[in-house]
Amino acid sequence: MNNFSGRHLCCQYRLFFILLAFLPLPGSALAATGQPRLEIYPTFVSAGIYLNDLTAGTPEHFSANVRFRKIGNSDRTRGGREELAAAAWQDAYELTYHPADHQARGILANLASATTYEVSVTYTDSGRAGTAIATFRTLSDDVPVAKTITLTPADLANGFTISESGTADGYLRYTAPPGVTLIGSIQKTQAILLIKANYIILENLTLEGGNYNAISIIDCEHIRIRNCDISNYGTERVLPFDTSGRHSVYRDNGRNINNQAGIMIRGGSDIVLERNYIHDPKSRANSWFYSHPAGPNAVFLGGARGVVLRYNDFVGSDLHRWNDAVESNINGDIRGGPWKDAEIYGNYFGFGNDDGIELDGGQINCRVFRNKFEGTLCGISTAPCLRGPSFIFENLIVNLRDELGTANTALKNNYSKRGDGKILLFNNTIVTDVDAVSGFGKGDPDRVSGNLKFVSRNNIIQAANIFAGGVFREKTSVDYDLLSLVRPRTDVDVFARLDQEKQETHGYRQTAPFRDAPNGDFRLQPEVREKLRGEKIPNFSPDGKLGTALAMPERPLDFEISAAEVRLDLQTTNAQLTLTPKIEPPARRENTRIEFSIVQPVATNYFAVTPSHGVLEAGKPVTLTIDTKSTYKDVKDARLHSGAFLIRMTNGFSRPVTVYFDNRADDAKVKTRRANVIYGKIEPPGEDERQGPNNKTPGKSASCKLVFDLTPDQAGKYYLFGRFKNRVSRILLNDKMMWIRSGEQQLGREIPNVPCWGNIGLPQGATNAPFVLLAGRNEFVLAPAEKQPFEMDAVALGKEPEDFLYAPANFAR
Numbered sequence: 001m002n003n004f005s006g007r008h009l010c011c012q013y014r015l016f017f018i019l020l021a022f023l024p025l026p027g028s029a030l031a032a033t034g035q036p037r038l039e040i041y042p043t044f045v046s047a048g049i050y051l052n053d054l055t056a057g058t059p060e061h062f063s064a065n066v067r068f069r070k071i072g073n074s075d076r077t078r079g080g081r082e083e084l085a086a087a088a089w090q091d092a093y094e095l096t097y098h099p100a101d102h103q104a105r106g107i108l109a110n111l112a113s114a115t116t117y118e119v120s121v122t123y124t125d126s127g128r129a130g131t132a133i134a135t136f137r138t139l140s141d142d143v144p145v146a147k148t149i150t151l152t153p154a155d156l157a158n159g160f161t162i163s164e165s166g167t168a169d170g171y172l173r174y175t176a177p178p179g180v181t182l183i184g185s186i187q188k189t190q191a192i193l194l195i196k197a198n199y200i201i202l203e204n205l206t207l208e209g210g211n212y213n214a215i216s217i218i219d220c221e222h223i224r225i226r227n228c229d230i231s232n233y234g235t236e237r238v239l240p241f242d243t244s245g246r247h248s249v250y251r252d253n254g255r256n257i258n259n260q261a262g263i264m265i266r267g268g269s270d271i272v273l274e275r276n277y278i279h280d281p282k283s284r285a286n287s288w289f290y291s292h293p294a295g296p297n298a299v300f301l302g303g304a305r306g307v308v309l310r311y312n313d314f315v316g317s318d319l320h321r322w323n324d325a326v327e328s329n330i331n332g333d334i335r336g337g338p339w340k341d342a343e344i345y346g347n348y349f350g351f352g353n354d355d356g357i358e359l360d361g362g363q364i365n366c367r368v369f370r371n372k373f374e375g376t377l378c379g380i381s382t383a384p385c386l387r388g389p390s391f392i393f394e395n396l397i398v399n400l401r402d403e404l405g406t407a408n409t410a411l412k413n414n415y416s417k418r419g420d421g422k423i424l425l426f427n428n429t430i431v432t433d434v435d436a437v438s439g440f441g442k443g444d445p446d447r448v449s450g451n452l453k454f455v456s457r458n459n460i461i462q463a464a465n466i467f468a469g470g471v472f473r474e475k476t477s478v479d480y481d482l483l484s485l486v487r488p489r490t491d492v493d494v495f496a497r498l499d500q501e502k503q504e505t506h507g508y509r510q511t512a513p514f515r516d517a518p519n520g521d522f523r524l525q526p527e528v529r530e531k532l533r534g535e536k537i538p539n540f541s542p543d544g545k546l547g548t549a550l551a552m553p554e555r556p557l558d559f560e561i562s563a564a565e566v567r568l569d570l571q572t573t574n575a576q577l578t579l580t581p582k583i584e585p586p587a588r589r590e591n592t593r594i595e596f597s598i599v600q601p602v603a604t605n606y607f608a609v610t611p612s613h614g615v616l617e618a619g620k621p622v623t624l625t626i627d628t629k630s631t632y633k634d635v636k637d638a639r640l641h642s643g644a645f646l647i648r649m650t651n652g653f654s655r656p657v658t659v660y661f662d663n664r665a666d667d668a669k670v671k672t673r674r675a676n677v678i679y680g681k682i683e684p685p686g687e688d689e690r691q692g693p694n695n696k697t698p699g700k701s702a703s704c705k706l707v708f709d710l711t712p713d714q715a716g717k718y719y720l721f722g723r724f725k726n727r728v729s730r731i732l733l734n735d736k737m738m739w740i741r742s743g744e745q746q747l748g749r750e751i752p753n754v755p756c757w758g759n760i761g762l763p764q765g766a767t768n769a770p771f772v773l774l775a776g777r778n779e780f781v782l783a784p785a786e787k788q789p790f791e792m793d794a795v796a797l798g799k800e801p802e803d804f805l806y807a808p809a810n811f812a813r
Contacts, residue, residue: 146170166199184209227652275652302329322352336361388421439470520565
């Protein structure tokens with residue numbers, strides 16, 4: 001139907017109003033000068049709803065009921081013209097009213113692509129009532145192609161720029177021959193530049209290079225990048241780190257190395273990234289051990305409306321960690337990041353030193369759902385949500401840790417700007433050793449709408465702390481969640497705080513019975529999910545069940561796997577998993593063969609998968625073997641190795657499998673790593689030190705003195721480490737408060753496993769620079785921080801944090 005072929009046409013609407021009043025009424029912020037205007041912004045499986053030109057002065061003076069229904073083709077005709085048959089009406093979730101914008105907004109979820117819908121909004125606005133009705137069509141998986149251009153390596157030799165546009169009736173499609181790798185010039189900022197080009201497809205490209213980004217998309221509309229393999233872009237870092245400033249750990253001829261992206265998006269609209277595999281950038285991000293991470297991204301974006309990220313694999317590794325897998329440009333600005341009508345689903349976000357994704361910015365009708373986040377410091381960042389509402393539902397956040405084992409929070413909200421946007425957390429599964437949900441920034445928001453800031457329903461949360469205390473400084477509603485602690489807490493009663501705040505009055509407080517957590521299946525056991533009921537949420541969870549029954553990340557695949565996570569060590573060096581086809585027998589389906597290949601980042605050389613490719617057929621499962629024994633000769637360090645491989649189809653759909661390999665008990669590799677470590681002596685303090693350096697202040701008297709005698713050739717920069725026998729997070733070093741950082745320590749918290757090596761350094765956010773030590777005798781005086789007595793039986797100096805933090809509980813020397 002041509003009426004629904006474009007963005008603007010598909011938002012045509014029919015409005016029917018019953019206006020009860022035309023004069024300003026109590027609670028009115030704007031005199032009623034016209035009819036409210038309904039705008040729909042559809043993507044593939046969801047749509048943003050905007051009811052504009054409202055008058056209410058507060059949310060209490062506005063209300064609305066939203067319904068929608070699918071409209072399909074019918075065999076009935078009237079006067080030779082085909083009619084549309086409509087399905088039954090369904091209730092949608094409530095709209096959030098923003099008085100300053102004179103606008104109520106929300107979303108429709110769980111739609112079908114390439115489908116026509118009708119939506120009805122019945123509202124009361126400062127006393128006047130009416131109904132607005134609109135029809136719209138969701139985006140189609142396929143678009144018409146007017147011309148296909150086949151790229152060759154010669155085309156990218158001096159950079160390749162696309163500025164010519166296609167049309168809505170015919171996209172320009174760029175592809176490459178199978179097996180050909182396109183390599184961008186290292187003299188160019190990007191391998192491929194799209195600038196002010198519209199209706200473009202990049203498809204089936206294997207792309208490397210660009211000295212900053214592989215692909216840059218600037219002020220473009222209607223772009224689709226699909227089934228591309230993107231790697232080896234950006235600038236190689238120079239080791240060791242220079243820690244003279246926050247971002248100066250990435251200096252390349254005086255230039256910061258940060259936010260180099262596989263795909264960079266700046267401005268524009270309607271940009272779709274789907275089924276792409278982005279991995280192995282040239283650079284790597286520093287961890288929070290040094291300072292705020294800086295380094296590469298899979299995607300770096302800002303200022304674009306209607307961005308869709310679906311079914312992508314953003315796979316980092318221990319040697320090429322992301323900063324954030326997907327990072328927001330201009331975080332504190334309304335147009336920062338995926339600022340409006342973003343649809344982000346079915347993606348895998350793996351192995352970064354900061355966030356899995358930053359939504360930071362406006363987050364106006366942003367929807368993030370059915371993704372998997374793991375191996376990052378934080379899962380999802382909403383810091384800040386300036387306008388909202390932001391919908392986060394049915395995601396899996398698990399195995400949070402940066403390259404040194406530090407983690408922070410699953411949902412990060414704290415930022416200097418607090419933001420007025422509402423965040424809605426529905427049916428997610430969070431399993432982490434740290435906080436599930438952080439507090440919000442303490443700074444004053446730029447405006448106050450009076451809406452709830454945070455809503456949580458039907459989530460499964462297993463964490464060290466559920467909701468940080470700062471969550472309840474805002475207007476918050478949390479209930480019907482399944483909550484449990486990963487370990488007992490002695491410092492605070494988490495559930496008593498919820499009772500005090502009158503939250504989670506219908507929530508469950510019990511350990512989540514997952515289907516198979518050791519093998520990465522964090523779905524509730526079916527019988528338990530049927531029994532435990534949460535709140536019925538229109539359009540999201542109408543049956544009121546907790547969590548989700550879908551495997552994450554959600555993908556339309558024709559096979560299942562027996563394990564999504566494999567854990568190996570020095571005793572268990574291999575494992576097997578089974579691929580089971582869901583294909584119908586040949587009599588019921590034409591295509592009964594699925595070809596797949598195994599792909600993994602180059603840096604994950606600690607394991608091998610066999611077979612490397614194969615075919616799935618109905619009734620014929622395939623077994624994969626993951627092995628670390630045959631690759632162990634190439635493994636340099638003893639650490640918890642973290643990474644993933646993909647079982648990938650030719651069309652780019654895949655199933656990621658995580659592989660953890662723990663060889664921290666390998667004494668030989670630990671000794672090799674620590675070959676140049678300098679061990680010191682622990683001596684009783686002198687009389688002056690015993691009395692304390694702060695005028696004999698009680699509680700600050702020295703406990704011990706650390707002594708290192710260095711030869712002239714040993715003088716230089718070192719990090720300080722102690723082997724602690726008790727749990728401790730802070731200590732006084734020469735009367736200055738320092739933090740204890742361990743590879744098994746959570747950010748800003750005590751070491752959970754002792755005895756354990758830990759770094760004595762500056763706190764998070766500060767530049768944790770090494771000490772500059774001279775030849776001769778070097779002394780440090782240690783004293784306990786308040787209420788933090790410590791026991792330490794060994795001290796050492798190391799050039800790199802990896803010397804001790806890769807295997808902090810291994811004491812080989």
